Amino acid sequence: MKVQVRSGDSLWHYSRLFMIPLNLLIDSNQTIDPSALQIGQEVQIPGFVALEYRIQKGDTFWKLSESRHLSVDALLLLNQKVNPNQLAVGDPILIPQRVISPLVNGKRQYNFEALTNDIAKLKSTYPFIQINNIGKSVLGKPIQEIRLGKGTKKINMNASFHANEWITSGILMSLLNHFLLSLTNARPIRGLSTMPLYNEIDLSIVPMVNPDGVNLVINGPPAEVREQVVRINQGSTDFTGWKANIRGVDLNNQFPAKWEVEKERKEEKAPAPRDYPGDAPLTEPESIAMANLARTRQFDRMLAFHTQGEEFYWGYEGLEPPESSRIAAEFARVSGYESVQYIDSFAGYKDWFIQDFRRPGFTIELGSGINPLPLSQFDEIFEEVLGIYLAALYM
Template identity: 30%
Template sequence: MRVVVKYGFIFIFFFLFMPDQGRAYIVDAVDGYTIEQLEADLKDIHKQYGNNLSVKQIGTSHFHQPIWAIKLGEGEESILLIGAHHGREWITSNLLMVMLERYADAYQHKKKIGKFDSNIFDKVSIWFVPMLNPDGVDIQQGKLPVQNKRDFIFMNDGSPNFKRWKANGIGIDLNRQYPSGWQDVPGSPFPSYKGYKGKQPFEAKEVQAVVRFVEEINPMSAIAYHSSGQEIFWQYGARQNIVRDYFLATKLAELTGYSLSIPPEEANGGGFTDWFIEEYGKPAFTLELTDFHQESNPPIRKLWEEWRRNRLVGIYLASEMANWR
């Protein structure tokens, strides 16, 4: 009897605390999430929820890999969520694909997400760009084009271990490529695994793609997901509506348990959210997943904790922006 009780307790504990209990989902905690895995998941998600999704290729990487955007909802207005500006931060792609599928399921079956009504997507859609930097993700995971291996090792300070790789396929740090404050951004003077801002803003093909896309859809707000540190950066420049954006940032902090932070000097300017705030005068937030990790990717075991923290982020922001129309 003691054995039965013990294993029954373990089963009940597992059932109560496993993610999204009682439901088989397509997207799982795939270690080393790649563009190939993302596309396979996206194909299955589109097959199941295609009536509520629009899938669009917005560009290609330097090595001609696709950059995908997925729209959930019918709303003419939208918000934008972006993952994997940096190669070693592919866990952000996992998270956004989990969010896409769970939200699509709730929307299709008219279920609430937390306290939020998924019908909000009839008014404000969410655009997901889960993996902006597929080349950088590949390099970080050791998938190097053979003919360029020597160049990559040189850009990686002579190391054949690419776990710290942030840049795109030609050594440009995509989140140092936007024009707001670009001229003052420090960093590597030449292509590198991190920190090289390029010869000019908008030089990288991946950044060109997302900028064109933002101009096309004109979202009401945006979030760029990064890792790591469990922080939220929200403040930049003179065009910002401080009262509005501080209110939103505070609510996001309450949902996630993350702290509100001011970026260090070397990371101030040149980023996507810096540009979005200054160019459009709209709220944008950088959310850093997981506790702090040195120069490497966060382990995939962190995914479900971060999903728990971020489960309501997208639908909260869509619901809140509906009130600002």
């Protein structure tokens, strides 16, 4: 929600007026000097929307503010051109409304368009988040990153490396929305206050690493590559089992962590719906973008969300730091998922992250069954992984 500065206004006044933490106001208006607001300047108020209301008989600003638990000054701020003493039936005014329900609907076939629309809604309502494009997919779709927090603990979470694991994108976006609601409404999650976490973390979320692949599974092949992907899929137009990117390369077998071993033992020796690691490490724009992001940001820990198995993997060749064991024990406690230190698999993002940075990395296998998992599991998965999400931030 946007308001225009009046004489004598300050961000501190807006913080008290709307009961929004001052630091979120400052972070939502980073181009503004909070100590020198200018009359007429536009200020963004996070966690609120302005709704149009038509004056009814008997309405006054005082009655409207009382019925909505608002300050009269909040109405005056949003309606500076309205004379509150001359309200006429039918006149339009704006009323600030606190956002208390999720904007993200992750419990659906969550394709690239759904993600992009949800990111835009979150950015509009929670302008203290940053949206970055870290690269592009084979077909030119932006690989989007959401970044938030004011601390020094750098954490990355990502989802949908694999196309038919698209439910992970909806889950991760819903977790983020839950966290944002908690911040702007001072509402703890499972008894945990989230504002201290916001002040401690620098959180990077890449909710859809493989947008082309996700859209292929959900929407079917786009015309420009239909012939190519049908050929890779052995003539079938059923893409529900497709894990790879649009070129038939498995993005989670693309990283230089014993890639040669994985290449040699994989049955697939050419582009395929799954398991083909490419002709060399880091040939695909999506995997390159994720590698560059990690190198640039130097994350302290990383979580990659996959499906399925209700377990998570956290070791690689004995290179994981001692801290990983402590975090893994907490993840298992809060989720009920099985903690698995080693698995006979190489060339994954988690493997490479541990190998190159010697910091905690985790592959979290959500839910159980056959991919793509049914949306009937969504609510249960969300509750299970919410504990992992929070533990990754506070430990």
